[in-house]
Amino acid sequence: MSDVREWSREDAASSLRIPGPEDDKYSRGVVGLRTGSPSYPGAAVLGVEAAWRAGAGFVRYIGVGRAADAVMARRPETVVSPQAAGARVGAWVIGSGTDAATRTADDEHELREILDGAVPVVVDAGALDLAPGSRAPLLLTPHGREFARLQERIGSAPDEDRARAAANAATRLGAVVLLKGAQTLIADTDGSVIRVDAGTGWLATAGTGDVLGGVLGALLAANPDAPIAEVAASGAWLHGHAGRIAAGIGAEGGEHGHPIVALDVAEALPLAIADVLA
Template sequence: MVEVREWSRADTVPLLCVPTASDDKYSRGVVAIRTGSDAYPGAAVLGVEAAWRTGAGFVRYVGAGRAADAVIARRPETVAASDIGRTRVGAWVIGSGTDPSHRSWDEERALREILTGSTPVVVDAGALDLAPRAEAPLVVTPHAGEFARLRERMGLSPEGSGDRAADAVEVAAALAAVVLLKGAPTIIAAPDGSARSVADAPSWLATAGTGDVLAGMLGALIAANPESPLADVVASGAWLHAHAAAIASGVQDSGPGHPIVALDLARAIPAAIGDLLS
């Protein structure tokens, strides 16, 4: 059995960076996002929206086509280009809204370059197949089905042991990465064998696109906390994600709450941060 620490509000607050008079857009954290596709442009919009609303000082969207157009239409403050230029990036977010079976050679080469760098990378959805050969500091964010496929790709039993925390720790150690295994509860496992959980997310969160929001939030928090343990930052991002969902769905008012969509969740992030800092 793996001992699992339940992550809390008090654990999360220290990872929320309040800007000072000496901060600028670079010191507040630069996030580069390579997500979305012509088939799924919304994933790029949601990740970019979430990164901005979590407090990133500068967000670069590295992509083209319908996804880039949709990002700029929604968030014109985003810098969109086919590369990052000379910008010093604090965290990458890749994979959301992409399909590895439709990945071009140029796209694969670009993703592999990101994954062999020194900048932390949040790897979601359509880029998880590249995680086993990554060299960068890594956070992988699979749901149950993606987790089984990732385990199989790594030569592990896709069914696992039945202990979600132990299985996540096993993958984290094998990848030398932080694993955020989505579900109830969400498990955050580190390569050192430690595990954290976030159990209070409302069930209304189970809707399309909320994982894309989580990926953008994680990118912003990682970029803003370069000296903090990566697993702690990721656990704080998961807790903040759940808290924003509670605010968006009205669960905080002790009632059953109400349906939300992913953009509602992203819009609630500033209120969630304000509540934690009050």
């Protein structure tokens, strides 16, 4: 597939809104996250942290138990609710840190309500199987193995050309597909593809995908009229840039950088945004 657009620093800057004197916490973007589980409470913390660090004005977390307690311990600014019903948000993030095999009937009902709503939904990990047939504007964020399972679900044959495979899945699903990897590919529903360099191999560590979900939710909520694929590409670029900053590439870490953990990437997001806007 030849016509793949490369996403640049300047392109990414177009999705970063500088708040003005007329802005309030709602106009800056409200993100809702239904993520994490008793087995993976950290996924909830990482996504919420990233949403705040990426500039959200208001973050609402839906959950109870260990995940909700961990979110409040880390980010007390977050509004925590046990149910999504009635929550007014500009974008949702669902599925991170969850497993479809342990999903209850109540869980599935609430997720389907979100997936059939009017606002964009970032769909990750344990909610990807619910995406086909959903009516909300969707941004699916599978890694390679999840993408292979998604292809099986929609009856799409494997394809060694990742860009073509992502484009085919996006058109079949009627959803934007962000295929994670050393080079992240964002395929729109019309078959067009954007490529984003992941930034550094140090990002290949547990939890960085949860951070990406929070970034994407924050940017989608802040840019309600922008094309989802372009906002997704900006989020992926910003995530990669934060990874480079966290790893010290070009700074104290030299050319090659150093190991990082997912929370390092979330904490580097404000510096990454400031650098892009400079």
